Amino acid sequence: MVDELFDALAEVYDWIQTFKGDIPFWINQAKRNDGPVLELGCGTGRTTWEIATAGVPIVGLDSSEAMLRVAESKRELHPDASSVILKKSKINEFELGIKFNTIIIPNRTFELAQSKEEQQQIFASCNKHLNPKGNLVLFLLGPPTGDITEGLEQLQKTVINPTTGNKCRLFVKDAYDWQNQLSTHYQRLEEIEGDGTVLREWKFPPIKYHWITAQELENLGREVNFKVVARFSDWLRRPYQEGDACMIYVYEKQ
Numbered sequence: 001m002v003d004e005l006f007d008a009l010a011e012v013y014d015w016i017q018t019f020k021g022d023i024p025f026w027i028n029q030a031k032r033n034d035g036p037v038l039e040l041g042c043g044t045g046r047t048t049w050e051i052a053t054a055g056v057p058i059v060g061l062d063s064s065e066a067m068l069r070v071a072e073s074k075r076e077l078h079p080d081a082s083s084v085i086l087k088k089s090k091i092n093e094f095e096l097g098i099k100f101n102t103i104i105i106p107n108r109t110f111e112l113a114q115s116k117e118e119q120q121q122i123f124a125s126c127n128k129h130l131n132p133k134g135n136l137v138l139f140l141l142g143p144p145t146g147d148i149t150e151g152l153e154q155l156q157k158t159v160i161n162p163t164t165g166n167k168c169r170l171f172v173k174d175a176y177d178w179q180n181q182l183s184t185h186y187q188r189l190e191e192i193e194g195d196g197t198v199l200r201e202w203k204f205p206p207i208k209y210h211w212i213t214a215q216e217l218e219n220l221g222r223e224v225n226f227k228v229v230a231r232f233s234d235w236l237r238r239p240y241q242e243g244d245a246c247m248i249y250v251y252e253k254q
Contacts, residue, residue: 005205010066013044015159016170023050025235030056033101040091041109045071052081059085092121099131105138111209127224136251143211166191183209226251
C-alpha cells in the first residue's frame with residue numbers, strides 16, 4: 001500500500017517536500033565510513049544523487065515504481081555519479097548480497113513501518129547488510145504533543161509548478177490515534193492563476209506514520225546488537241533531548 005501512496009505523490013514530490021538543510025548532514029555521514037552507502041526509501045533521489053555527486057558509492061532502494069522513475073530521470077543531470085544503483089524493493093524485505101559501511105533512512109521513512117514486527121524486520125535486514133562497525137542512521141519526528149490544530153486543514157506553503165510556472169498552494173491536516181501511536185497526514189494541492197482561480201487540484205491518499213519513542217528505538221537496536229553512538233535533534237548535530245521535535249539516531253553494528 002505504501003508504494004501506491006507515493007506513486008500518487010511522485011509527480012509533485014520534489015517541489016512540495018518540506019525537508020530543508022539536511023543534505024550536508026547526509027553527505028557528511030556518508031563520508032565518515034568511506035562508503036559504500038545504502039539508502040532505504042530513496043524516493044525521487046533527492047538525497048541519493050547529492051551523496052553520489054560528493055563521491056560516495058550509493059545504492060537506493062524504494063518500493064514506489066513512480067518515485068524511482070523520477071529518480072532515474074535525474075541520472076543525466078549527474079554525469080559524475082553514473083554508478084548510482086536504484087532498485088525497487090520493500091525496505092523491510094530486501095536481499096542485496098553485498099554489505100555496506102553506512103545505511104541511511106531519511107525523510108521519516110522508518111515511521112512508515114506500521115507495526116513493531118515491521119520495525120524489527122527493517123533493523124534485522126540492516127544488520128545483515130552492514131559491515132562490522134558500520135552505521136545505521138535514521139531520521140524521525142518525535143512523538144506529537146497534540147495541539148489545537150489537530151484535524152484542521154492549514155495552508156503549509158506556496159510553491160511554483162516548475163512545468164507551468166503557476167503558483168500552487170499545499171494544504172495539510174493531521175489526525176492522531178494516540179493509543180496506537182499512529183498519525184495520519186493528509187495533503188491537498190491547488191494550482192492557481194494570478195486571480196486565485198483554481199486550475200487543478202490534487203487530493204493525495206493519506207499517509208499513516210507510526211511514531212516511536214526514544215526508549216523503543218534503544219530497544220530495537222539492542223535486539224540486533226546495535227549500539228547507539230549518537231542522538232541528534234537537528235542537522236547541526238545538537239544533542240537530542242526528550243521532547244525535541246526531531247530525532248536523528250546513529251547506531252553502530254557491534
